[in-house]
Amino acid sequence: MGEQNIAIIGAGPAALYAAEVLSKAGKHVAILNRDVKPGGLAEYGIYPNKYKMKGGLRKMFDKILSDPKISYFGNVTVGHGGNLSLSEVRAMGFDAVIVAVGAQGTKWLGLPGENTPGVYHAKDLVYHYNHLPPFSERDYKIGQHACVIGLGNVSLDIAHWLVYDRKVATVTTVARRGPAEKAYTDKEMKIVGGTLDVEQISREFETIAFNVQSAGQDPDALLADVLAFKHGELECETPAKLGMRFLRGPAGVEVDAAGNVTGLICDVNDLVKKDDGSVGIKPAGRQEVIPCDTVIFAIGDSIEPSLDLPVDAKTGNFATVADKWDVHPERPRYMVFDPATGEPVWGTFVVGWARKASDGLVGKARLDAINGCEEITAYLNGDMAGKPAEARAAGEPIEALRSRLKERHVAFVDYDAVRRLTRHEAQIAEQTGLPEFKFKSNEQMLQLCHSDEAMATSGA
Structure with a gap:
């Protein structure tokens, strides 16, 4: 029997905490992130001079992303007009797809x-x-x-x-x-x-x-x-x-x-x-x-419309199953629901701000990810009416994803490249006497991520 493979769209707190829970449960996880760097609002939403808070979160996320069962794909956009559509990701054979992109829309x-x-x-x-x-x-x-x-x-x-x-x-x-x-x-x-x-x-x-x-x-x-x-x-x-x-x-x-x-x-x-x-x-x-x-x-913010997921007309959030889960009837549901068909979108889930826009901070995102993963795990274990297909070989859908991105000449980065980039930025900050330094363009970041010079600078 194969091992289960999960795709997570997004790399903010909810996405990363979900990845941690699932990888510890033995799942192989692919994280697809729009940005070069992971962290989401923890990286780009906290006021710049809150160095201690941001530093603590970065260390925590670094530990999560260092797990060999987690594969990071940065600089990859998923959705209408992006590098991949959500339906393409689902068709690659992942046992579940989790949308954790936050609330990228503007209200x-x-x-x-x-x-x-x-x-x-x-x-x-x-x-x-x-x-x-x-x-x-x-x-x-x-x-x-x-x-x-x-x-x-x-x-x-x-x-x-x-x-x-x-x-x-x-x-x-x-x-x-x-x-x-x-x-x-x-x-x-x-x-x-x-x-x-x-x-x-x-x-x-x-x-x-x-x-x-x-x-x-x-x-x-x-x-x-x-x-x-x-x-x-x-x-x-x-x-x-x-x-x-x-x-x-x-x-x-x-x-x-x-x-x-x-x-x-x-x-x-x-x-x-x-x-x-x-x-x-x-x-x-x-x-x-x-x-x-x-x-x-x-x-406040709103959901990301480019993902083409069904939307709940009353709340403006992505539509999720309305029926209470008998295991935890007090909780919201995380599986996506399609009002047009009246059926769940089996195997597709939302967590964090993607589930409920602008709701709470990092701590709440972590709790939402943990709760969501309980429902996701129940689905993966076959405890719901809809069941995942037979699990594929370890990492097979992840390799299919990697091949598709290469075919389309997408300049994606892995987590080793992100580490080289952040070390380089830290060196510049130290040399210039700044508490923190960040490159302002994707072109600069990608050049460092992909260049031999970046590897030499970092000692990699």
Whole structure:
């Protein structure tokens, strides 16, 4: 009897933790990653100066990828218009295919003026300052007065970059709900707290105080909470001030005759206490324009549409089996479901943010991967109605994958090449006195991965 072979699309935390679980169970795993380097958002989504956190995750992922049962294929795009389609991967004889690409789509509101130069999605900027190609090579023109839509940790990461790296004059976070509904953590606010515009925020609370009180909330306590870190230590000297607007729902981007952003048009909202005691919002029936020259949407992400997997019309996520799994009825399902046929897509699974976009951080991705692998293992063991085909020889589908990529002249990289690259980058960082160095283009990285010079430099 052969050994089971699993393909995992993606190489972020959920993908890598799933690979670890399955390889330890004796499965052969092929990881196909769009990027040259593995890590996903752990590599390209954490703020650049969080070196200790990123270093710890890299060591953990390096240990996983060093397992001889795991084969890494970097710089390989899977999906419509990519190097391979998902159906091609499935047809290569893998016993299961796991989609763990994260939430690569960008969520927009469809507002007038969204496509104006000077309007960006937070994800693009996060990738830019984390040196992920091709975003790292693009020129994002940032003005002096930015509005950041959203009030979660990503919005504060963007504020972090704007106030300390770009040193703009003002950054204003814009939230459609009230201050009690803020979603950021104290840990993120501490970093930018010293730049808070205390006068502006205090005036804002004066404006919304009556409405906040009418909803049964304490505006003074909420203000104190928002300003708790106003005396925080600055990361560096900056002229920037961080302000906040609440109960302002974005309705459009104001643009002048020359095509420049001049403001964010907002619908004013009121807080309203519901019969069940919860607090919601309702339109106040008027609009307001917040002057700015840059608008950044930090409102979450969406699934990757190019994979051509069925989508759940209600949630916007990839559709998964609705029936509870009797082994763990309390858990979500991970097997993909096709509403058009009314049948599961046997052998195809989603984990991490690919299952539920923008849900949690690395720890939650790990748990989701572990839980998902239990369902995947049950399928592989034949414990479900649909059963995998007879397992092939160890690594046979993986070699078929390798041959297909070579036939198509795809410049894929293995994990040994990635190690050579990262060692080379570490050497440059040491020589230049930088805490970290990253190449900004795929061409530079691939040249080092594939060249004899890179091997000589690393001593390989």
